[in-house]
Each structure stands twice: as C-alpha cells, then as structure tokens.
Amino acid sequence: MSVQRVGIIMNGVTGRMGTNQHLVRSILAIREQGGIHLPNGNVIIPEPILVGRNEQKLRALAEKYNLEKWSTNLEECLANPEYPIYFDAQTTVRRAESIKKAIAAGKHIYCEKPTATNLEGSLELATLAKEAGVKNGVVQDKLFLPGIMKLKRLIDSGFFGRILSVRMEFGYWVFEGDWQEGQRPSWNYRKEDGGGIIVDMFAHWRYVLDHLFGDVKAVSCIATTHIPTRIDENGNEYECTADDAAYATFELEGGIIAQVNSSWAVRVNRDDLLTIQVDGTEGSAVAGLRDCKTQHRVNTPKPVWNPDIENPFNFTEQWTEVPNNQVFENAFKIQWELFLKHVMLDDPFPWDLLEGAKGTQLSNLGIQSWEERRWLEVPSLELQGVK
Template sequence: MAERRLGVVMNGVTGRMGYRQHLVRSVLAIREQGGVELSDGTRVLPEPVLVGRNAEKLEDIAKQHGVERWSTDLETALSGTEEIYFDAQLTSVRESAIRAAIAAGKHVYTEKPVAEDVDGALRLSRLAADAGVKTGVVHDKLYLPGLLKLRRLVESGFFGQILSVRGEFGYWVFEGDTQPAQRPSWNYRAEDGGGMTSDMFPHWNYVLENLFGRVEAVTAKIVTHIPQRWDERGESYDATADDAAYGIFELAGGIVAQINSSWATRVHRDELVEFHVDGTHGSAVAGLHKCVAQQRMQTPKPVWNPDLLEPTPFRQQWYDVPDNQEFDNGFKAQWEQFLRFVCDDGEHPYDFAAGARGVRLAEAGLASSREGRRIELGEVTS
C-alpha cells in the first residue's frame, strides 16, 4: 500500500486546545492509526513539527509523544518542506503567523477566529487565494455526535418547515479566588483577545449556516457579569472582556434562532450545550452527544392551568435518535477531511471565507449591543 508523508508545522501546541485536541487526539491519533486513507488507497501520514515559545514545554511534549522535531523559531519551521501550517495561538498573534505561512507556500489550517477582525480575515483569504494555497478553519461542533444526528433529521425533512432554534451554552467558570478557574485568565481580558462573543459567535455562525441557513441579521446584548477575577498566580485582575452574550439571529428562510452563551450560569440541562429545533412536523433537542426528537402526531396537547401541578411527563415523550454509526473525535474527523483536501481527495468548504463570516457575526453582535439596534448582515466578499 502506498504511503504519503505530509509534514505539518503545528504552532501553539503547548496550549490546552492545541495540545489536547489537535496534537494528541487528532494528528498523533491519525498517525497511530496508520494515517488517512485516500480514495486510491494511499495512506497519508501526518508528521508534526512542534512550534511554540516555551522550549522546555516543547521538548517535554516531543519526548512524551515521540515527535522528532520542534522549534521556538517559526521562521525556521516554515523554511522546511512541510506542506501544512496549523495555528492554535492566541488570536492576537494569529494573523501575522498565517501571513508568514502563506508567504512560505504552506496550506493553512487554523483555529477560529481566523483573525481579530473581518478586515484581517479577508486579507488572509485574499493572500491565500493569490498564493494558490488551500485553507481551512476549525468547525469542530459540526462533527459532534449530537449535531450529526440533528443534521440527519434536517436533511431527511423530518422537521417540515423549520420555525425556530433555541440554544443554551455555558457553565459557571469560577472566579479564581476560592477555587481555580477552569478556563485561562486571558479569556476574560479584551486586550488579550478574550471575550465570549469573539469566542462563540463564530461557532454559532457556522452551526447555524451549515444546518439551517445563513445569518442575515443579529440583535445582541453583550455583558460582563463578573467584573473581577483571579489569574493563574492567584492575583486579582479586572475582567475587561464580556463573559455572556445573548443573541437573536435571523436566518435565511425566516427561521429565528436565539442562543444564550454564558460563563456565569449554573447548568440545569442534560449537556453543556443544547439546541432545541421546532418545525411544523416535528421538534428535536440536540446536545454534544445525545439527540431526542418528537414527531407531530406524538406531540402531547397540554392545557395551561396554573392552579394544578402539571401531570404530563413531557421529557418521557421524546425518543432517542439512534447513533446508527460510530462517531470519531470531532477535531480528528475534520483534520482527516482537511488532509484529504490538501491531497486533492475531497472538499473542505470551511475555508477562510467561512471563517471571515464568523468574525463578521461577532463584530455585528458587539455593535448591536453597543448601539442598541438590530444589525443586518450583507455578503462577505474578498
């Protein structure tokens, strides 16, 4: 069986997402399984080159996982023969690194947001197009088992006419004084690229447009509920970034989506994110892993009576949507798709233009909240 080794410069692998999801659970997992099989039977084996600022951490990771090459010098790493550059750095330094990768002729796969603003994202899209390199932006939530089952319902016509989508996302992130916070402190400093809106609205954009329809307008309320937090050293700091975003998104076809995102809420639902979809012929609730549905003729007929305790067991009247397949790690599945795409074996529609639309939605949400008005969204063009 033919093999093709594909070098991947991975920048930002000492961070939580870069290390756990992209290096260990994606690239190294693909390598350990014998690579990705192309349609002609060729096996593509990714060969990572680790890049970051901390030499000690890089060396430890490389030794632990049997990775031969690492560097603290991005320019040196980009001068090699590797074909792909991956970026999981802070958003504030991402654009310049991607520009360098494009100039070096690398195909680029990156975490979102692709840049700090729409102009930056579009600059990168144009540079990549002019250089003839392929691009991809992480769209991991589309690969979650719950959303894959939800997609199956959408594509089958189960819902009839889709009317609305309601999303709830988030959990309580400890302030860091009495218990360590479970998210890094930079997430709560705007000057370091933090913020719920810039983090999550790009996710909601690709979820909504790929499952239900393009976002055409947004009305949002963006807030910072917790004004003071404590960092990894136990020192207090002002939380300058938003920690909650409440959005109404108007989609093509008249669908209305409402999504609450908060790091200051305590969970009373089955999963940390859930989407409730209502249609004329049926409804469904999808989370990270589960998806339950209720058809039109199975829908109960409640009657409002505040004087009596409601006896109807509503949750028991929904049925599980079966897996019917094995679901792989979502990050790994998208890595495999991008590797095939680089090898001219399949498509990867989640490019820099898709990333720019996500950044645009975040900017529009912030503007909506700041100006107290509904923001209509036009086409994002390079």
C-alpha cells in the same frame, strides 16, 4: 501500497485545546491508526513539528508523547520544504501575523477560529491565501459532533416540516479562581488579549446556523461582564475587561428565528453544555454534543395551563432518542482527515478562510449591535479583486 508523509507545522498546541484535540486526539490518533487509509490502498501519515514560544512547554509536550521534533523558531520551520502545512492554534491576537508569514512561505493553511480579531484582518488572510494559491481551511469542529450530525440527518430527511425557530443554550460556570481554580485561561476575560465570549463563540454559531438552517441575515445582541474580577494562573486578581455572557437573536434565511444564549456565568440545568432545540411544523428536536431526541407532531402532548394542580406531565420522558446508526469519531480528527485529503488529493473542503471570515464578521456585528443597542443586517461576504 504507497505511503505519503506530510509534514505539519503545529504552532500553539501547548494550550489545552491544542494539546488535547488537535495534537493527541487528531494528529497522534491518525498516526496510531496507521495513517489515513485511502480507497486505492495508499496511506497518508502526518509528521508534526511542534512550534511555540515556550521552550520548556514544548520540550515537556514532545517528551510526553515521544515526539522528536519541536522548535521555537517559526521562520526556520516555514523555510523547511518538508513541512507544506501550517496549523495555528495560538491566541487570537497572534494568529493573523503568523498565518501571513506562512502564506508568504507558500504553506497550506489550517487554523483555529477566530482567524483574526476583526473582519478586515480575516478577509485579508482569505485574500492572501487565494492570491497565493495555497489551500486553506478553518476548524469548524461542531459540525462533526454526533449530536449536530444527527440533527443534520433530521433536517435533510424533512422531519421538521417548515422550521420555525431555533433555541441554543451554551455555557457553564467558570470558577473565579479564588476558592476553586478556573477552567479557562485568564486571557479569555481580557478584551485587550483577544478575550470575550462574543469573539470566541459567535464564530461557532455562524457556521452552525449557516450549515444547518440557512444564512444569518440579521443580528441583535446584548452582552455583559457578569463577573468583574477573577484570579489568574499566578494567583493575582485582575479586572475582567471582556464580556463573559451574550444574549443574541438572529434572523435566518427563510424567516427562521434563532435565540442563542452564551455564558460562562451560568449553572447547567439541561442535558448538555450545549443544547439546540429546533421547532418545526411537523416535529421538534433537541440536540446536545452527542445525543439528539425528537418529538413528532403525532406524539406531541396536549398540556393545559393550570397552576392550581400538580403538573401531570413528565415532559422529558415524552421524547425519543435518535439512534447512532454509525460510529462517531472525534470531531476535530474527522475534519483534520478531510483537510489532509484536501491537500494531498484535492478532495473538496468548503470550510476555508472565507468561511472563517464570516464568523469574525458575526462577532464584530454582535459587538456593534451591543454597543449601539440595535438590529444589524449581515451583508454577504465575497473576496474582491481576486482571480
């Protein structure tokens, strides 16, 4: 057995998502299982170094998880050949600059999305990485959620027949911070700091829609700031300058219509924080983060609209759960393992920086549609002048 150790510079993992999903449930989980075991008997073991601007947070995080290596000097880490991979989970406004430095240092790039604050910035990163010949990938975690994977299984089996429409509901009530502490950081609600639900979520919706149903061809979006002021982490009131809810309609390849509501100002009365209903000529399904249920045409009830009597149907009981039929691991961990095998073994990894740029493109078009109050076409993206 040969052990292949690979150093990873992990920048910005002191935040909630970076700590929980990327550090603890992905990289540390891979280490705890003894690495990534390959068919030939070899093992890939990630060796992280934590990087950030706050020495106190880095030291506390390293001590909590028994990690020896951390640094506040990104340039020094990038100059170290023992760390060929750079990972970025910083806030959006900081991400592009650091990724450029990492590409210039010859590092392979893996990062959160959005990859930049605008399409031009995202395309620049994809172009620079391509020209430098470094491998690159963008986190697209929702593709590896159990509910989404079950939904993909149904699509691939032809269960739906011709898919007609998609309805997605996402969100929950984020407390304002006065009588209960908010569940999201305050920068999410400041446009100047890269906040906003369109910027945050449309990058997800792009890869979900493209991967499951077909390319997004057009978008119509309206957004708003339902909660005008909130309380920050220091107990100070601040003005919310970014959108906290967006209501969009997408036209997909093949004429499929997708309606997608995203809100941090909605109270949940559905099966999960994210639900995706797909209706087709042969059947329908509703997927959440982990579960998926179906209703085939032969099991579809025949209700009649009659408001003068009590509803005789229990509609929610008329759906059938899709079985697991496999063990589902953490979605972030699955993609981390795929990226590490891409770097070390050259295994395919289609979710690159150009795919990340498509998410930024849709966010930009969503904002433009909202501002101009009109439908916008979504042009195809490709890198120009890159060999």
